[in-house]
Amino acid sequence: MRSTALERGGQVIGFTDVTAMVRAQAGLQETAETLERRVAERTAELEAEVAERRAIEAQLRDAKTAAEKANLSKTSFLAAASHDLLQPLNAARLFVAALGDRRLALPTRALVNQTSTALDSVEDLLEALLEISRLDAGAIQPEIGDFRLDRLLDTLRVEFAPMARAGGLELAITSEPAWVRSDIRLLRRILQNFLSNALRYTQQGSVRVDCTTGPDGVRISVVDSGPGIALDKQALVFEEFRRLDSRTSGKGLGLAIVKRASDMLGHPITLDSAPGRGSTFAICLPAGQPVADPDGEPDIVGRDRTMRGLNVLVIDNERAIQTGMCTLLGGWGCTVQAAGGFADAIALFAGDTRPDIILIDYHLHDGETGDQVIDRLRAYFGGPVPAVMISADRGKDLKVRLDACGIPLLGKPVKPAQLRALLRTMLK
Structure with a gap:
């Protein structure tokens, strides 16, 4: 309503209908309140989601920590x-x-x-x-490096030739000098299992190892003339304790190890087989780059030294191991003294005497470890004494630590032929 005074007296009163405007304002107010309510609701939902997500993340962190432990x-x-x-x-x-x-x-x-x-x-x-x-x-971690494949295959030829001869089989391993990139220890284990299975299950004929180089890398195939494997059984052979032929020896674990090791390395494996036409197990490797080989052919050939009269110090906290080592080494003509730790060892040597070589267990009594005792003994004797570590511990850390110290590691149980060969090599 508007009121206007006239000059000669009187007033003019005007009326305007604001119903629409009031309704519009009310609508805007209602819309604003609705938006505010929705924003508040959504904010509460987001806060709940964030809180829930944080709780899940905390649970995942706890689960990850528990899994790592x-x-x-x-x-x-x-x-x-x-x-x-x-x-x-x-x-x-x-x-x-x-x-x-x-x-x-x-x-x-x-x-x-x-x-x-x-x-x-x-x-x-x-x-x-x-x-x-x-x-x-996850206790075994790959140590990836470049190496020559033909040298690895040469060692496998020497290793499996007696097994092939004993079975009346022809073993053919051919390879050209080729560099591959992998973990040599795990790859050797894979190929050992391929070859041992092929020689075990092949009754007559041959086992052949082929290597082919292509744009995608190097493919190693182990081909046998055995009984073959039906298609519906081929996935089963990579499971634990699976043996398709119970007439042969074996534990049914070799190909389970192959599957885990190849998955860890990221090297695909394939199986091509059918009953009556043999089997072909293959693994594909990435090509490697040639590197300098410090372990090539030695320039100086050392003189082999007899072990008769060799003064050996055996350190182990188990009496049975001490007795067994003394009996074995004594049979080889060695003079053997045994001790349970550092204190026992130094009590065996007076004056300037010292052992020619030390064979020592890694885990000893009272928290002593073999590498610590070797360091203390070398300091006590006033100079380096050749030493061999013997342990059932296959951990990477121990191997790296011993490699850095130049101490060879033999796994338990000790193979006498391997120990004899190592001693002769070290004493050349």
Whole structure:
């Protein structure tokens, strides 16, 4: 309503209908309140979502921490289990090897050989189970590098030639000098399992290893003339304890290890087989780059030194291992002294005398470790003394630490032939 005064008196009053404007204002107010309410509701929803997400992230962090602790615990358990399980087996192998070096009646020697074969079987089973456990626990980490494939295949030819001859099979391994990029230790294990399976299941004919180089890298194929594998059984052979032919020896773990190792390396494996036409197991590797080879052919060939009269110090906290080592090395003509740790070891040597070589276990009493004792003994003797570490611990950290110190590592149970070869090599 508007009111206007006139000059000669009187007023003019005007009226304007504001109903529409009031309604519009009311509508705007209602819209604003609705938007504010929706914003508040959405804000509350977002805050709830953020809180829920943070809670989930916290749970995931806790779960990740728990998984890492469990994995670390499992790795530690595997190291301890490896040591505890293989200690008595190591002692048994040393005693059997020492017994086998003596003059025995034929029936007695047959029993010794059967005992040695049984120990080999137990060792193979334990090694396979522990290796699968270490792969699953992440305790084995790939050490990727470039290396020549033909040199690896040459060692496998030497290793498996006796097995092929014993089975009346032809073993052909051909390769050209080719560089590949992988973990040489895991790749060797994969090829060993391929070859051992091929030689075990092939009754007659041949086993062949072929290498082909292409734009995608190098393909290694192990081809056998065995019975072959049906298509519906081919996936099963990579599972644990799967053996399609129970008439042959084996634990059914080799190809399970192959699958885990190849997955870890990222190297695809293939199987081409059919009943009656043999099997072809293959693995594809990336090509590597040539690198300088410090371990090529030696320039100086050392003189082999007999082990008769060799003064050996054996350090192990297990009496059975000490006795077994003394018996084995004594049979080789060595002079052997045994100790349980550093204090016992220095008590055995007076004046300027010292051992020619030290064989020492890694895990000793009272928290002592083999590498620590070696350092203390070298300081005590006033100079470097050759040493060999013997341990059931397959951890990467130990290997790296010993490599840096130039100390060779032998795994338990000790293979006498391997120990003899290592001692001769070190004493050249």
